[in-house]
Amino acid sequence: MKKKEIAKKAEQVLAALYPDALCSLEAENAFHLLVAVRLSAQCTDARVNLVTPALFAKYPTVEAFANADIRDVEEIVHSCGFYRQKASDIVRSAQIILQEHGGKVPDTMEALTALPGVGRKTANLILGDVYGQPSYVCDTHMIRIANRLGLVATKDPYKVELALRELLTPETSGDTCHRVVLFGRDVCDARKPKCNACPMADFCMGKTE
Numbered sequence: 779m780k781k782k783e784i785a786k787k788a789e790q791v792l793a794a795l796y797p798d799a800l801c802s803l804e805a806e807n808a809f810h811l812l813v814a815v816r817l818s819a820q821c822t823d824a825r826v827n828l829v830t831p832a833l834f835a836k837y838p839t840v841e842a843f844a845n846a847d848i849r850d851v852e853e854i855v856h857s858c859g860f861y862r863q864k865a866s867d868i869v870r871s872a873q874i875i876l877q878e879h880g881g882k883v884p885d886t887m888e889a890l891t892a893l894p895g896v897g898r899k900t901a902n903l904i905l906g907d908v909y910g911q912p913s914y915v916c917d918t919h920m921i922r923i924a925n926r927l928g929l930v931a932t933k934d935p936y937k938v939e940l941a942l943r944e945l946l947t948p949e950t951s952g953d954t955c956h957r958v959v960l961f962g963r964d965v966c967d968a969r970k971p972k973c974n975a976c977p978m979a980d981f982c983m984g985k986t987e
Contacts, residue, residue: 781929784981785945788927791977792957799953801907802960804830808883808908809840809875812893813868815900821858829858840881843872867895885909898939906952914939914946915955919962926966928983 793799802823805811810830817826833854837843843851851865858864871893875883883904884890890901899915906913916935920942924930930941946954965972973979 779981781945784927785929785942786947787981788929788978789947789950789954792954792961793950795977796957796960799956801903801956803827806834808904809843809872810834811907812871812883812896812900812904813843815903816864816867816871816895817855817858819864819895820860825858829855840872840875840883843869844876846872864895867893870894871896883908885911899935902939902955903952906955911952912943912948913952913955914942915952916942917955917959918968919959919966920955922968923958923962923966926971926982926984927978 801811803811803814803818804827805814813833814826814830817829833851836854837846837851846869848865848869851869852861855861855864855868874893875881879889884893885905885908887898887901887905890896890904891898899917902913902915905911906915916938921930921933921935921938924938924942925933929945930938932938932941942951962968965976973982973984976982
C-alpha cells in the first residue's frame with residue numbers, strides 16, 4: 779500500500795474516532811493559546827490547564843502580559859517546569875506582538891517563529907487553530923505514529939513535517955494532528971501500544987520501537 783493510501787485510511791479512522799478534533803489545551807484567544815503551548819513544552823497539557831486559569835485571569839490581554847512582572851509570571855507558572863525561561867519568553871513575545879504586530883498574534887510561519895520560544899510545532903498549531911491554515915504539528919505523538927504507520931522513517935520533526943505536507947489532506951491537516959495526539963494517548967502508546975485493539979492494525983507497518 780502506498781504512503782498516500784495509508785495516510786488517507788488513517789485520516790478516516792481518526793476522524794471516526796475523534797470527530798470533534800479538539801485541542802487539549804484550553805484557551806479563549808490566540809495569545810492565550812500561544813502562552814498555553816509555550817507552557818506545555820516538557821509538561822503535560824493537564825498541568826497547563828490547571829495553571830492557566832489563574833494566569834489568564836490576572837493577565838487577560840497581550841497588553842497585560844507585555845507589562846507583567848516576569849517574577850510574578852514565574853511564580854504562577856512554576857509548576858510547569860522551566861518556569862524562568864517560559865515566563866521570559868511569554869512576556870517578551872507579548873511585547874514584540876504589541877510593538878511589531880499591533881497586538882495581534884501574527885499569521886505567518888516566519889513571524890511566529892521569530893517570537894521567543896516559538897518553534898515550528900507551536901507556529902503550526904497557531905496557524906491551524908487560530909487562522910484555519912493547513913498545519914502540521916509534529917509533536918512526539920505525530921512523529922511516533924507516522925513512523926509506525928510507515929509514512930516516514932525519521933524522527934526529525936522538520937523532515938516529518940515536510941513529508942506530512944505531501945501526504946495529509948490540507949483542509950483537515952490541523953484536525954488530524956489533534957486526533958493523532960488523542961490516539962497516541964488512548965491507543966498507540968509509546969511503550970505499550972494496544973496493537974491488538976488498534977483500528978489501524980490492518981494497514982499499519984507495525985514499526986514499534
